[in-house]
Amino acid sequence: MTKQQKTLLFDLDGTLVDSFPGIRTSFLHTLKEKNWPIPTEERIARIPGPPMEWTFQDLGMTQAQAQEALKTYIEHYGLVGWDLSEAFPGMRDLLIRLKEQGFRLCTATSKGEFFAEKVLRKFEMFDLFEFLGAATDNGNRRSKPAVIKHVLDSVGLEEPSDILMIGDRSHDIEGSKEFGIDCVAVTWGYGEESEWAHARYCATDAEELERIIHEWA
Structure with missing residues (x-):
């Protein structure tokens, strides 16, 4: 050096x-809570990395919907996802x-x-x-x-x-x-x-x- x-x-x-198991679990929980279509496993595999609200918008949510979904995601991730x-x-x-x-x-x-x-x-x-x-x-x-x-x-x-x-x-x-x-x-x-x-x-x-x-x- x-x-x-x-x-x-x-x-x-x-x-x-x-962290993918926990991210995946909380992501799917959020989509179900919001009655949003579940994407393919191939698409789900790419969700770790970018900010989650970007992913929600990429799935067709408006910015406002994505922010509400982010709140649901963070709440669930705090209870369950992070520890996986x-x-x-x-x-x-x-x-x-x-x-x-x-x-x-x-x-x-x-x-x-x-x-x-x-x-x-x-x-x-x-x-x-x-x-x-x-x-x-x-x-x-x-x-x-x-x-x-x-x-x-x-x-x-x-x-x-x-x-x-x-x-x-x-x-x-x-x-x-x-x-x-x-x-x-x-x-x-x-x-x-x-x-x-x-x-x-x-x-x-x-x-x-x-x-x-x-x-x-």
């Missing part, structure tokens, strides 16, 4: 934890090693702050991060670029070459690119090859991710 401290921005859903997550193998141990090696660790997730903290605490990852960069449930910080900017401003990060984003979806790749930050696409999440192709790096497991991080640094 160089003398300049390197900062790693970690996505949460699909990167550190497998499981940590991806090797990720907590990797975070521990990276922190010990002097990397600054921050999250950059489109998940709301409240649930992001609950999930990270469940898997004993929360205290490994210097800063929790997350979306706001009621506010204008919802997109991945907005979250990344929040992290950069809050931590005082200015040099893109000293920052690396790690995520699984196109939102992570495109969001970080807006700030000139390279991204590692992880293939164990919810993205597809067509998304990963736009990332600077690609990792298939925690061991390969660790190697890429050290080569980058």
